[in-house]
Amino acid sequence: MEKIISIDAMGGDNGIDVTIEGACLAMKRQKELSVIFFGNERLIIEKLKNIEYSKDKIEVIHCDKVVEMDTKPIDAIRRVGKESSMWGCINAISEGKADIAISAGNTGALMGLSTIILRTIDGIERAAISSLWPNKTSHSVVLDLGANVEVTSDQLVQFGILGYSYAKSVFSKNDPTIGLLNIGHEEMKGTEIIQDASLKMKELFSRDYIGYVEGDNLSLGKSDVVVTDGFTGNIALKTAEGTARLIGHFISDVFGGSTMGKLGYLIGKSAFRALKDKMDPRELNGGVFLGLNGLVVKSHGGTDILGFSKAIEFSTKLSQNDISSEIKKLIAKKKDYESKD
Amino acid sequence: MEKIISIDAMGGDNGIDVTIEGACLAMKRQKELSVIFFGNERLIIEKLKNIEYSKDKIEVIHCDKVVEMDTKPIDAIRRVGKESSMWGCINAISEGKADIAISAGNTGALMGLSTIILRTIDGIERAAISSLWPNKTSHSVVLDLGANVEVTSDQLVQFGILGYSYAKSVFSKNDPTIGLLNIGHEEMKGTEIIQDASLKMKELFSRDYIGYVEGDNLSLGKSDVVVTDGFTGNIALKTAEGTARLIGHFISDVFGGSTMGKLGYLIGKSAFRALKDKMDPRELNGGVFLGLNGLVVKSHGGTDILGFSKAIEFSTKLSQNDISSEIKKLIAKKKDYESKD
Numbered sequence: 001m002e003k004i005i006s007i008d009a010m011g012g013d014n015g016i017d018v019t020i021e022g023a024c025l026a027m028k029r030q031k032e033l034s035v036i037f038f039g040n041e042r043l044i045i046e047k048l049k050n051i052e053y054s055k056d057k058i059e060v061i062h063c064d065k066v067v068e069m070d071t072k073p074i075d076a077i078r079r080v081g082k083e084s085s086m087w088g089c090i091n092a093i094s095e096g097k098a099d100i101a102i103s104a105g106n107t108g109a110l111m112g113l114s115t116i117i118l119r120t121i122d123g124i125e126r127a128a129i130s131s132l133w134p135n136k137t138s139h140s141v142v143l144d145l146g147a148n149v150e151v152t153s154d155q156l157v158q159f160g161i162l163g164y165s166y167a168k169s170v171f172s173k174n175d176p177t178i179g180l181l182n183i184g185h186e187e188m189k190g191t192e193i194i195q196d197a198s199l200k201m202k203e204l205f206s207r208d209y210i211g212y213v214e215g216d217n218l219s220l221g222k223s224d225v226v227v228t229d230g231f232t233g234n235i236a237l238k239t240a241e242g243t244a245r246l247i248g249h250f251i252s253d254v255f256g257g258s259t260m261g262k263l264g265y266l267i268g269k270s271a272f273r274a275l276k277d278k279m280d281p282r283e284l285n286g287g288v289f290l291g292l293n294g295l296v297v298k299s300h301g302g303t304d305i306l307g308f309s310k311a312i313e314f315s316t317k318l319s320q321n322d323i324s325s326e327i328k329k330l331i332a333k334k335k336d337y338e339s340k341d
Numbered sequence: 342m343e344k345i346i347s348i349d350a351m352g353g354d355n356g357i358d359v360t361i362e363g364a365c366l367a368m369k370r371q372k373e374l375s376v377i378f379f380g381n382e383r384l385i386i387e388k389l390k391n392i393e394y395s396k397d398k399i400e401v402i403h404c405d406k407v408v409e410m411d412t413k414p415i416d417a418i419r420r421v422g423k424e425s426s427m428w429g430c431i432n433a434i435s436e437g438k439a440d441i442a443i444s445a446g447n448t449g450a451l452m453g454l455s456t457i458i459l460r461t462i463d464g465i466e467r468a469a470i471s472s473l474w475p476n477k478t479s480h481s482v483v484l485d486l487g488a489n490v491e492v493t494s495d496q497l498v499q500f501g502i503l504g505y506s507y508a509k510s511v512f513s514k515n516d517p518t519i520g521l522l523n524i525g526h527e528e529m530k531g532t533e534i535i536q537d538a539s540l541k542m543k544e545l546f547s548r549d550y551i552g553y554v555e556g557d558n559l560s561l562g563k564s565d566v567v568v569t570d571g572f573t574g575n576i577a578l579k580t581a582e583g584t585a586r587l588i589g590h591f592i593s594d595v596f597g598g599s600t601m602g603k604l605g606y607l608i609g610k611s612a613f614r615a616l617k618d619k620m621d622p623r624e625l626n627g628g629v630f631l632g633l634n635g636l637v638v639k640s641h642g643g644t645d646i647l648g649f650s651k652a653i654e655f656s657t658k659l660s661q662n663d664i665s666s667e668i669k670k671l672i673a674k675k676k677d678y679e680s681k682d
Contacts, residue, residue, distance in 0.1 A: 264609015
């Protein structure tokens with residue numbers, strides 16, 4: 001099925017050097033993909049001169065301004081405004097010109113603009129950032145990863161609805177399991193907000209809700225979806241990244257430290273490469289903003305051409321229709337039992 | 342310098358099978374160490390029959406009751422009470438019979454009893470659980486790891502005092518650096534509680550306070566001390582453990598999956614062993630309860646003989662006097678500037 005992705009060409013630490021080449025790489029691999037680049041037309045066309053691509057699959061829309069990596073969300077909305085490449089890129093999905101928007105730009109600004117332009121789905125107070133977290137056999141959907149520092153119990157339940165709907169679509173599962181991140185599995189653990197959310201999620205997701213999951217359960221894949229607030233989610237995500245980097249450092253340390261280690265490394269090189277691939281953060285580049293009337297994908301700001309192309313390829317697998325119809329169904333179910341309480 | 346460690350012989354998933362042998366193993370390695378076992382005298386003496394040890398270094402004090410792994414803290418205090426091995430073990434430091442207490446039992450109960458028996462140091466409202474977090478070159482002190490789910494900004498500053506004093510003693514550093522865990526390094530990030538704590542810590546620790554640190558900074562060792570609330574700290578710790586386990590699984594997966602991988606593994610075996618040692622959680626077994634009038638060390642409940650012996654050996658390196666004199670100095674300094682505000 002053909003997909004049109006709108007791309008904030010100016011976003012990210014490396015701007016068009018990464019976004020344009022990344023998009024062209026993705027289009028080489030996925031034939032049904034076409035893109036709209038938003039950004040400085042002259043620079044984009046200059047860049048495209050050196051790249052092989054099919055002209056009918058690329059549209060360029062000029063935007064005068066750029067949201068910088070350190071622009072505050074409020075300034076991205078009020079000061080930089082509608083002329084930015086980020087705004088244009090998101091607006092394209094609001095206008096139905098593209099299926100999904102993608103940017104490697106400033107996360108806070110992207111979330112701010114996305115919320116202003118697309119608005120949240122009825123019944124969802126706040127959009128959340130979700131990501132696929134690797135485990136032994138597959139992945140889990142984890143959210144929120146940083147958009148909402150403080151949340152109510154009802155918002156946690158809403159994140160549950162978002163994550164569950166997303167998991168159903170992205171994993172093609174009829175009844176994904178869902179858990180709530182906490183510091184123990186006993187009922188009395190955690191804050192009142194979490195305890196209250198747990199009761200509500202039990203009612204809403206019935207058997208698919210498996211209760212509390214702990215930090216180590218994230219990587220053990222205890223449930224298909226893990227719900228948490230944006231503060232905890234962000235700390236957990238970055239802690240996992242830091243741990244993986246530390247172990248990577250230990251590995252090169254011990255295998256570079258002795259002759260036998262070096263030899264073992266040379267002989268087992270393909271295994272080491274497989275390990276590196278498994279741990280390559282570029283393979284899973286792309287946080288999805290859920291809860292809006294339109295899908296926005298956030299690529300890592302510092303990613304490279306391969307990483308950006310992976311984020312685009314990943315985007316093409318998402319279906320806004322599937323996800324939002326499930327979200328609406330669950331919100332109706334939630335309203336239904338709330339009216340009975 | 343001679344150290345006497347009081348041991349809750351009945352605590353942990355494996356009780357005396359681990360605690361007695363672990364203690365005897367530690368005593369073999371550390372000649373200045375002697376222990377007092379609290380627990381079922383008959384069982385302990387029976388167990389000791391099969392182990393080599395020097396009689397003058399072991400005392401056994403009989404306790405009738407045991408705090409089980411699932412006993413609630415309030416029940417450990419009110420129902421099980423003073424006759425438990427856990428109570429006896431902590432009480433020994435309150436009575437000056439031992440230098441440090443150690444238990445592999447139920448964390449919540451151990452913290453509850455420790456607080457009741459030892460009381461917090463004046464100026465410290467709540468005790469915190471701290472641990473040494475490995476990084477590239479050394480370790481950081483991270484706290485709180487689960488004792489205090491919700492905290493005030495002032496309690497975060499108090500945790501800072503505890504962690505800083507502990508780091509000074511355990512790393513023998515005059516001016517350790519200290520950071521506050523947050524989801525970004527910019528001033529406006531995080532909750533109001535964190536922002537307020539940051540201002541206070543800047544005043545108290547001046548140049549040693551490096552501001553906010555993020556989740557990945559834990560493993561990168563950006564500061565000697567990292568302060569957070571018990572909810573976030575617990576999630577971060579378990580997330581790191583889960584990530585390390587997942588990578589361990591990936592490693593055996595890729596190296597067991599091909600002939601060249603297996604061969605590389607065989608040749609690089611010593612390097613793999615070094616890696617395994619570096620990642621062995623038993624090497625760092627021991628969370629220290631800080632802020633009380635006496636040091637209590639919590640060993641992992643599921644640890645084995647080696648792990649328990651490591652926790653004991655680690656305990657012998659701690660000095661309650663050094664740590665608490667520094668804590669008192671910092672509390673006086675804090676009171677001083679608070680009176681000026």
